[in-house]
Amino acid sequence: MTEKDADIIVVGGGLAGLAAAVSTARAGYSVIHLAPNAPSDRRTSALMMPSVNFLVSSGLIEEPAEHGHPLTAIRIIDATNRLIRAPETLFDAREAGLPAFGWNFANARLLERFQAAAPSNGLITRYESVTAYCREDGIGVVTLSDGSTVGAPLVVGADGKKSLIRAQARIAAREHNFEEAALVCDLELSRSIGSTSIELHYPHGPFTLVPAGGKRANLVWIDEGKVLRDAQASGPEALLSTFQQKSQNLFGALKLASPSVVFPLSVLSVAQAGSGGTVLVGESAHAFPPIGAQGLNLGLRDVADLVASLAAADKTALDWPDQVSADYSDRRAGDLARTGTVVDALFRSLLAEMLPTQMMRAGGLWALKLLPPLRRQAFSLGMGKRSA
Ligand SMILES: Cc1cc2nc3c(=O)[nH]c(=O)nc-3n(C[C@H](O)[C@H](O)[C@H](O)COP(=O)(O)OP(=O)(O)OC[C@H]3O[C@@H](n4cnc5c(N)ncnc54)[C@H](O)[C@@H]3O)c2cc1C
Numbered sequence: 001m002t003e004k005d006a007d008i009i010v011v012g013g014g015l016a017g018l019a020a021a022v023s024t025a026r027a028g029y030s031v032i033h034l035a036p037n038a039p040s041d042r043r044t045s046a047l048m049m050p051s052v053n054f055l056v057s058s059g060l061i062e063e064p065a066e067h068g069h070p071l072t073a074i075r076i077i078d079a080t081n082r083l084i085r086a087p088e089t090l091f092d093a094r095e096a097g098l099p100a101f102g103w104n105f106a107n108a109r110l111l112e113r114f115q116a117a118a119p120s121n122g123l124i125t126r127y128e129s130v131t132a133y134c135r136e137d138g139i140g141v142v143t144l145s146d147g148s149t150v151g152a153p154l155v156v157g158a159d160g161k162k163s164l165i166r167a168q169a170r171i172a173a174r175e176h177n178f179e180e181a182a183l184v185c186d187l188e189l190s191r192s193i194g195s196t197s198i199e200l201h202y203p204h205g206p207f208t209l210v211p212a213g214g215k216r217a218n219l220v221w222i223d224e225g226k227v228l229r230d231a232q233a234s235g236p237e238a239l240l241s242t243f244q245q246k247s248q249n250l251f252g253a254l255k256l257a258s259p260s261v262v263f264p265l266s267v268l269s270v271a272q273a274g275s276g277g278t279v280l281v282g283e284s285a286h287a288f289p290p291i292g293a294q295g296l297n298l299g300l301r302d303v304a305d306l307v308a309s310l311a312a313a314d315k316t317a318l319d320w321p322d323q324v325s326a327d328y329s330d331r332r333a334g335d336l337a338r339t340g341t342v343v344d345a346l347f348r349s350l351l352a353e354m355l356p357t358q359m360m361r362a363g364g365l366w367a368l369k370l371l372p373p374l375r376r377q378a379f380s381l382g383m384g385k386r387s388a
Contacts, residue, residue: 002139002151006030009142009152011130011165013038015045015107016282016299017158018114023058023307024156025123032150034142036129041107042261043184044218046071046197046210046293048102051300058307061113068105069213073196079248080203100195102293104210104218126150130159133168138318140277153321155278156306161268163284171280172271175287177264180205181225182290183232185260187243189215190252200248206291207246216257220290221246228262265289269340273332274325279306286336288343298339305331 006029010021013035021033047055047068055061064070074091093101118125132143133155140155157165166173182205192215199206205222212218221228221243231242236256243254268287273280282299309328313320 002136002141004139004152005150006032006124006152008032008154008156009034009140009150010156010158011133011142012158012160012282012284013127014041014158014160014282015110015114015296016302017156018111019060019300019303020156020158020281020306021123021125022060022114022118023303024310025119026059026117027307027310029122029310031123032152033123033125034128034130034144034150035125036145037127041111042258043107043263044104044210044212045107045110045296046102046104047300048293048297049098049100051297052103054300054304058304060117061110064103064105067109067113068103069211070100070195071102071104071197071211072100072194074101075196075198077198077200079200079207104197104212106212130164133165135277138277138321140321153277154324157278157280157284158282160283161266161287163280165278166270166280166284169275169278171275171278173268174270175266175268177266178289179224179226180222180265180289181228182263182265183219183221183223183228183260184263185219186212186257187217187219188255188257189217190254191215191250193217193251198250200246202246205289209247209251217251219243222265222289222291225262225264232260232262267340267344269336272329273302273336274309274327274329277321277325279309279325279328281306285332286340288340291343294339294343298335301335302332 008024008029008031010017010024010031011034017033017035021031025031052064056064061067072093076089078088093099126144128144128146130142131145134141139151139153141149141151142155143149155165157163157169159165187209193209193211195211197208197210199208202223204224204227208220209217210220231239239260240254240256247254266287268283270280270285273285281302283295285302286298288295306328309324309331312327313323317323
């Protein structure tokens with residue numbers, strides 16, 4: 001008979017994996033977290049209020065103001081030379097009756113906070129990667145890079161887009177790689193953007209500045225991968241002059257405040273987010289371009305639903321891991337399908353050169369600018385409200 005070493009094994013040390021490991025351990029389960037050392041994550045995450053409220057209520061962070069910067073407005077500027085251009089649009093959180101849409105956090109800072117929220121008992125972290133996964137007698141058996149094995153009834157795959165757990169659990173996934181990529185870095189501006197996120201939309205994607213406190217902003221520039229890699233290779237001065245031009249000099253002289261990193265972009269969806277004692281959280285279950293800041297927001301909703309599925313299961317039953325994975329899959333299905341479809345359609349519409357699509361996008365933004373009920377619907381979708 002296969003032995004268990006813990007109730008749950010979580011594979012993957014990114015934000016979704018760490019949030020899942022800490023939250024399930026805080027819920028009273030014994031957890032082994034397999035989190036190989038990874039390079040420091042230089043990205044930042046705009047988290048909408050429902051995600052921030054989840055982080056606070058589940059004890060993963062305390063006061064958001066201690067760790068991040070508020071986002072109170074989003075300004076969209078059509079910087080294309082297209083025949084049909086969209087109007088400049090400003091979304092203000094006050095219209096949705098909120099002091100802020102959300103908060104912008106450095107990923108490295110969130111990782112630090114999540115680690116600090118780990119309970120002193122019930123969570124063991126091992127800095128090893130997983131080389132194989134199978135199930136024996138109702139136990140998920142995971143082989144580690146040192147050749148040893150660990151087992152638990154429930155296995156959480158939080159091992160990113162190329163998830164080994166997903167593949168070995170035979171959960172089907174569809175992935176499409178885009179030619180576009182995202183370049184991120186920190187900039188020091190001459191003129192502060194306050195708490196407004198500013199998106200300048202170009203034909204190959206937006207050039208977005210997200211508030212990072214004072215005169216600092218986090219840049220997320222989406223363009224063809226080759227354009228970004230060439231810009232990066234052109235050296236700091238040439239790169240800065242490209243940023244200056246792309247920002248249309250709206251923020252005065254810019255300074256680089258960190259090295260730049262380029263991320264390839266893809267869209268990934270799974271047939272089901274859980275099955276047979278395995279559940280997938282974060283990018284092992286869903287990935288899309290960083291449009292509308294949805295990725296980690298969705299990953300945190302995965303974690304909230306995993307905790308809810310665990311609470312709903314009958315822990316005395318032998319098949320509790322199957323109950324959890326089936327219930328989790330049901331809970332996540334609607335949210336994953338809805339968010340994936342909206343973000344994918346939005347991204348493709350931003351890139352489309354076809355006149356009808358340009359008209360629809362410009363028309364859509366005019367409608368959003370002018371029609372309060374539509375704006376309210378867009379707010380609730382962007383905030384990840386579940387009742388859409
Ligand atoms: C440019 C950019 C900007 C973004 N901005 C936002 C934003 O503003 N708001 C937002 O909500 N989202 C945003 N996102 C999305 C967000 O960053 C991701 O959704 C989130 O970081 C994914 O976390 P994860 O833990 O699922 O995956 P990852 O961070 O990829 O973590 C996966 C982990 O699994 C580990 N792993 C892999 N294989 C194994 C194995 N075999 N064994 C053990 N471990 C393994 C890896 O080492 C890694 O640590 C952005 C994404 C990009 C690219």
